[in-house]
Amino acid sequence: MQQRNKKIAMYALLVALAFIFSYVEAMLPGLQVPGVKLGLANIVVLMALETTGFAGALIVSLVRVVLSALIFKGMLSLIYSLAGAIISLLVMALLKKLKLFTIVGISCIGGIIHNMAQLSVACLMLGKGVIAYLPWLFAGGVLSGLFIGVIGAVIVKRVQKAYSNFYRK
Amino acid sequence: MLKRVRGDIILILVLITASVLLFVLKDNGKDGKLLKVSVNGREICTLSLDEDTEYEIQGFISKNILIIENGGARMKEAGCPDKLCVKQGEISKAGESIICLPNRIIVSVEGGEESGIDATAK
Numbered sequence: 001m002q003q004r005n006k007k008i009a010m011y012a013l014l015v016a017l018a019f020i021f022s023y024v025e026a027m028l029p030g031l032q033v034p035g036v037k038l039g040l041a042n043i044v045v046l047m048a049l050e051t052t053g054f055a056g057a058l059i060v061s062l063v064r065v066v067l068s069a070l071i072f073k074g075m076l077s078l079i080y081s082l083a084g085a086i087i088s089l090l091v092m093a094l095l096k097k098l099k100l101f102t103i104v105g106i107s108c109i110g111g112i113i114h115n116m117a118q119l120s121v122a123c124l125m126l127g128k129g130v131i132a133y134l135p136w137l138f139a140g141g142v143l144s145g146l147f148i149g150v151i152g153a154v155i156v157k158r159v160q161k162a163y164s165n166f167y168r169k
Numbered sequence: 170m171l172k173r174v175r176g177d178i179i180l181i182l183v184l185i186t187a188s189v190l191l192f193v194l195k196d197n198g199k200d201g202k203l204l205k206v207s208v209n210g211r212e213i214c215t216l217s218l219d220e221d222t223e224y225e226i227q228g229f230i231s232k233n234i235l236i237i238e239n240g241g242a243r244m245k246e247a248g249c250p251d252k253l254c255v256k257q258g259e260i261s262k263a264g265e266s267i268i269c270l271p272n273r274i275i276v277s278v279e280g281g282e283e284s285g286i287d288a289t290a291k
Contacts (some may be wrong), residue, residue: 042268076271102170105177108184127210129275132266135191142184 003136006167011050014060015067018044022068036140039111039148040138041068045089045136046107061085088114103156104149111145112138131141195264203279204242206235208272218242218261218278228272236274242276244269 021040028038041064049057065085069078092110095101101109114135121131184278204216209229216224223245224235231248232255241261244254257267266277 044246079206100173101176101180102173105173105180110179112184122268125210126270126273126275127207128267129205129207129266129277132195132264132277133193133268139188139189142181142188146181 003127003167007052009061010079010163010166011056013050014044014052015063017063019067022064022072026068026072036115036136037144039114039144042107042110042114042148043152043155046092046103046148047156047159048109049089049092049096050156051160054089058086061073061089078155079108079125080118080121084118085115087117097151102149103153104146107149107152108142108145109158111143111148112141115141117121170276184266204237205275205279207275207277210273215279216242226272226274226276228274230270230272233272233274242267242278246275247272 018041048060065081088110176217236245241259243259254269
């Protein structure tokens with residue numbers, strides 16, 4: 001029971017943190033190309049994936065996406081965000097199991113998959129014309145994945161110990 | 170751990186190469202002749218890039234104004250809040266497009282000789 005409460009508290013903490021990142025990101029000016037952005041909140045998703053595992057990351061990611069769609073972006077963006085979040089998380093969890101890359105490499109692939117999933121949704125909703133954005137979204141995914149992965153790696157390294165202490169007591 | 174770091178480095182190099190290749194392949198396109206306008210996935214009309222004109226598109230939430238000038242097309246006005254399509258500037262090469270997500274408008278340049286699908290896929 002105690003352990004369960006701790007888990008709930010941890011998830012709530014991570015969701016709150018991810019939500020703050022979403023807020024910060026919503027305040028940043030948009031880039032020239034639609035769809036290319038930093039994805040700061042994914043730092044938290046990476047953190048959750050490394051510390052709580054797939055289930056925790058999925059919960060944090062889904063709750064954050066729904067909340068930020070409701071508050072910052074509007075419901076139309078929910079389909080895009082959900083597709084990107086779920087598919088990229090699945091791929092990242094799989095890559096983690098394969099043990100081929102560090103968190104940085106996993107994040108890079110996650111970034112690309114996220115953007116490709118959103119592009120596919122856009123393709124279904126708007127038609128083939130959106131494929132012209134593929135190079136932008138691909139490169140954007142690599143760069144933002146790299147950025148987020150490096151930050152995530154630094155944070156996970158520092159947080160891991162505190163995290164395991166939290167559960168031990 | 171070292172093995173994974175090596176995996177990372179290889180992966181990132183491959184990904185960067187792939188990104189550059191995608192851009193190179195995209196920019197190979199030649200000047201297009203036709204401009205296809207679609208809203209919400211449905212094709213509205215096809216305009217010629219050779220004729221200077223101003224065209225009003227009724228989008229999903231508001232109207233956008235498209236300008237064709239000197240063989241290129243750009244969005245002059247958009248009713249949406251972010252105006253990304255206006256900021257994007259001019260397009261003229263086959264395969265290029267301007268997209269307004271809130272209004273669900275896609276304006277894309279089609280090549281002169283190429284068929285629609287090939288031109289779009291570039």
